[in-house]
Amino acid sequence: MKILLGKKYYFSALHELPAECKMTDIKMHGHDYELEVVITGPIEAHSQWIFSRDLLDEIVERKILRPLNRTFLNRIFAKTSGEALCHEIYKILRDDPDLGPRLHRVSLQETLKNRFTTA
Amino acid sequence: MKARLARRVHFSSGHRYFNPEFSEEKNREIFGSCYSPYGHGHNYILEAYFEGPVDPQTGMVVNLRDVDQLLKEVTDPLDHHHLNFDIDEFKNKIPTTENIALYLYREIQAKMKDQDAISLYKVRLFEGDDLWVDVGFDREMDC
Numbered sequence: 439m440k441i442l443l444g445k446k447y448y449f450s451a452l453h454e455l456p457a458e459c460k461m462t463d464i465k466m467h468g469h470d471y472e473l474e475v476v477i478t479g480p481i482e483a484h485s486q487w488i489f490s491r492d493l494l495d496e497i498v499e500r501k502i503l504r505p506l507n508r509t510f511l512n513r514i515f516a517k518t519s520g521e522a523l524c525h526e527i528y529k530i531l532r533d534d535p536d537l538g539p540r541l542h543r544v545s546l547q548e549t550l551k552n553r554f555t556t557a
Numbered sequence: 558m559k560a561r562l563a564r565r566v567h568f569s570s571g572h573r574y575f576n577p578e579f580s581e582e583k584n585r586e587i588f589g590s591c592y593s594p595y596g597h598g599h600n601y602i603l604e605a606y607f608e609g610p611v612d613p614q615t616g617m618v619v620n621l622r623d624v625d626q627l628l629k630e631v632t633d634p635l636d637h638h639h640l641n642f643d644i645d646e647f648k649n650k651i652p653t654t655e656n657i658a659l660y661l662y663r664e665i666q667a668k669m670k671d672q673d674a675i676s677l678y679k680v681r682l683f684e685g686d687d688l689w690v691d692v693g694f695d696r697e698m699d700c
Contacts, residue, residue, distance in 0.1 A: 439659075439662075439692065439693070439694070440691075440692070440693055440694065441655055441658070441659070441690060441691065441692055442690065442691040443654070443655065443688070443689070443690050443691075444688070444689045444690075444691070445687055445688050445689075446686070446687040446688075447687075481653075481655055481656070484576065484579075484587065485574075485576070485587050485588070485651070485653070486576075486650065486651040486653050486655065486656055487651075487653040487654070487655050488655055490587070490589065491589070491590070491591060491688070492589035492590055492591070
């Protein structure tokens with residue numbers, strides 16, 4: 439039996455794709471990103487949950503939402519395509535000492551037409 | 558070839574994150590914003606995923622009427638109740654989303670034993686819009 443816990447978070451940011459990635463001549467633009475963080479692991483005996491909701495919120499807020507919300511992503515990351523962002527967010531969360539060992543996957547919805555997953 | 562079918566049902570329940578072996582301070586420390594003296598409530602959504610071959614005579618994996626009946630039987634006892642006080646399972650177990658999902662998985666599976674052709678692939682229990690728990694077989698659950 440496997441148990442996964444997922445939680446959704448939201449942030450808005452600006453980005454611009456390099457010319458070779460563009461399907462059209464779209465310039466700098468922004469998205470309301472929907473981030474889904476999925477963790478797994480055994481149920482803790484004392485709390486009977488697999489991870490503290492407050493700790494999960496605190497880690498995602500401190501490491502992802504606060505640094506990225508309302509920013510120009512190209513000033514933070516070398517690549518800002520949906521898949522690159524999803525990968526970067528996964529790496530940041532994987533390196534967290536509390537969350538990292540329990541991280542199962544990260545999904546990032548950029549628009550209603552596209553969603554990326556790193557596991 | 559197998560097909561998978563998911564069906565939703567809603568229910569609303571009260572619950573309290575509280576371990577009687579701990580002091581009030583320790584409960585407050587562990588459960589944080591989930592802790593409150595009397596508990597609180599949620600609008601839960603249960604999604605049950607069934608897997609099996611498509612019946613050549615009906616074109617269905619399972620009859621939705623039967624699925625709805627089964628999900629109603631499983632969730633009706635929880636709907637508009639306080640889980641800690643009203644449900645035997647949670648009199649000595651904290652009704653975390655994980656434990657409620659495990660309970661619902663077992664309850665659905667127990668009612669399915671005569672239907673060999675289909676299996677319960679997983680359940681997903683939403684607590685509000687932004688938090689969910691999946692319980693299922695020990696394999697990838699990426700649907």
